Amino acid sequence: MIIDVNFQTPSIVAIHMVKMIPDYVGSFYEPTPGLHNISEEGCKLGFTVHDEYDFFLRDQSKMYECIVMNPPFSKKSAYTRNAPSDLDPKIPIGVYFLTECMKMSDNIIALMPWSTVTNSDKRLSMLKQFGLKSITALPRKTFPGSRVQVCILELKRGWDKETIFKSFTF
Numbered sequence: 001m002i003i004d005v006n007f008q009t010p011s012i013v014a015i016h017m018v019k020m021i022p023d024y025v026g027s028f029y030e031p032t033p034g035l036h037n038i039s040e041e042g043c044k045l046g047f048t049v050h051d052e053y054d055f056f057l058r059d060q061s062k063m064y065e066c067i068v069m070n071p072p073f074s075k076k077s078a079y080t081r082n083a084p085s086d087l088d089p090k091i092p093i094g095v096y097f098l099t100e101c102m103k104m105s106d107n108i109i110a111l112m113p114w115s116t117v118t119n120s121d122k123r124l125s126m127l128k129q130f131g132l133k134s135i136t137a138l139p140r141k142t143f144p145g146s147r148v149q150v151c152i153l154e155l156k157r158g159w160d161k162e163t164i165f166k167s168f169t170f
């Protein structure tokens, strides 16, 4: 697979995401590791990390304690050779990765574009139904040179309280 070296997760954000993992969790899955920034920060903090070479070739029967992810946001930075032929072109690829991951864990920490929650009422309701615990606003400099504004979605299956708004600056 060709790794898109653009828009890797900044280490400081990766550390912040790994620190959001619930206390009782000892391992996590990283579906789109790229240059492994999230995975490496996880290992440094003592987590066992399951990395994926090609998400489309994953073992779909596996479940994980937690998933920490920053998927590609556009088709051009995604490796789709092994994607299912019925992949819906209307669904943004990052959202596709996220919704597939929601079948694989009760705890997800996902760096996503804000559009994930603002562009579709149906999608927001689907996230709330799963359990949208918090949204953390990230600064524009998170991905220098990109116009996409991003946030961290903290999903916890069964969370039925209000979504908490946070911000993280560096």
Ligand SMILES: C[S@@+](CC[C@H](N)C(=O)[O-])C[C@H]1O[C@@H](n2cnc3c(N)ncnc32)[C@H](O)[C@@H]1O
Binding pocket: 002, 003, 004, 005, 006, 007, 008, 009, 010, 014, 031, 032, 033, 034, 035, 036, 037, 038, 039, 052, 053, 054, 055, 056, 069, 070, 071, 072, 073, 077, 078, 079, 080
């Ligand atoms: C926004 S970057 C984030 C990288 C990584 N999470 C990190 O810790 O820096 C998204 C990454 O997804 C990778 N990617 C694209 N398609 C993939 C696929 N089908 N399976 C696994 N990774 C993929 C790209 O190579 C890219 O490096």
